[in-house]
Amino acid sequence: MSTSLAHAVDPHSEAHQVSDGPASGHEQAVGSGLVTGTDTATSTNTGAPSSVDTDSKQGTAQLSSGTGPFQGDGADPSQPERLIPQSPMGWVAYTVSLNYNRLATSVLSPLTHWRWFDRIPSSCLILGAVPSQHLLSQLQQTESVSNIVNMCGEFQGHLETMTTLGLVQCWIPTPDFTVPTLDSIWVGIHFIAKCQARWQESDGSQQGLVYIHCKAGRGRSATVALCWLVYFYNLTAQEAQQVLLKARPQASVDKHIYLHPEVVSFYEQVQEQERNNTITRVAWSGSD
Template sequence: MGARIIFIPTLAWNVLLGKVLRIRHWWDFIDDQVIVGAFPFWFDVAAMSELGVQAVVNTCNEYGGPVKQYDHFGIEQLRVPTIDFTAPSLDSIQRGVAFIQQHVEQGHNVYVHCKAGRGRSATVALCWLMAHRDMNPEQAQEHLLSKRPHVHSTLPARTVVKQYWSTLQDSDEQVSAED
């Protein structure tokens, strides 16, 4: 309930910083094909399409996304609703990482977002970097901060990130044992 109450004021703050004062970028490429960003408004979708975005991971619980505009531009959306100021579930991260990688392998650009592009979406992106860019949590965090300086600086400390890293380590150990 608290996240819903402060949704509009915090969205307004993000708009002020990102679109009015331009202190923060609304979105940033963290890789050649993956973008982490804030809440896309309907009028942002044409620019996203021009950037080659063909897929979106929406981590917002409070916002379904500009679906009509996505349909118009042929953009596929995966929605993994996560309450603001909380981390995505392990299942949501696994689904998001798989969706991102599926589209990257097809040569598509992928936009991963939450309201501000700092927490929920950055958590999914960090886990994708760990899984598919051979980074540990701290390296992925450092990489994210170098590309998008205002992501939360404590993402590797999130329980779900530790769980995801553990699943990656377990699968690596299993592959090594099979070799």
């Protein structure tokens, strides 16, 4: 991609930043975030892959298991070395889709009922679209977010902002308009599980939520969010889909996430681990 074209269509350049300002408790401006650290925490699940698939055919970036650019709390299981290459048309599609999401969550929100982010009740997750620098601070202050899962393959995030705020992120670069690989899903699940275990072991002072996002918060990140509901709670994949749809209206763009082969395989592995007493799922306390 030429430099001039990249600058012309890159939605995260200065020319494409919009003013930050929440509307009805939800952020309508856009940016992103990434923070990582070394893997020193112990996973609460030992029966699944712990690294992202590095096969280029799967579309994920090459990973290294060493240190990252941010001195985090050690919860991140992997550190991507580079962004997934984007073609000029890929950036155009990304920009158009991102701006549509901005419109649907602001001007058209009374019609679409879309919001920039939504809390998944009875869980530790907030599912949303790519956060701006302002939203990162807002999420920490008003929503008690302490960790981020970023599924964007096209954007690493605001490193300096994340460092300043002390947020830790697990970055799992996944191409836009694709389903995360099974290994990528497990990386996200392991990260969330470590966060959950750390909070449960603390005296309550470290309790917080995980903000999981992709570009729009309805595809790649919704897939991992659904899988977390299946992993932690005694829900079937289809039941988890219904929880997701009720919590986040725009997730209805794909009402059949639970049928994706990657999700089906994940659920089968979770069931196998439960039969082997590797994990113990808890009862779902939500209304659905």
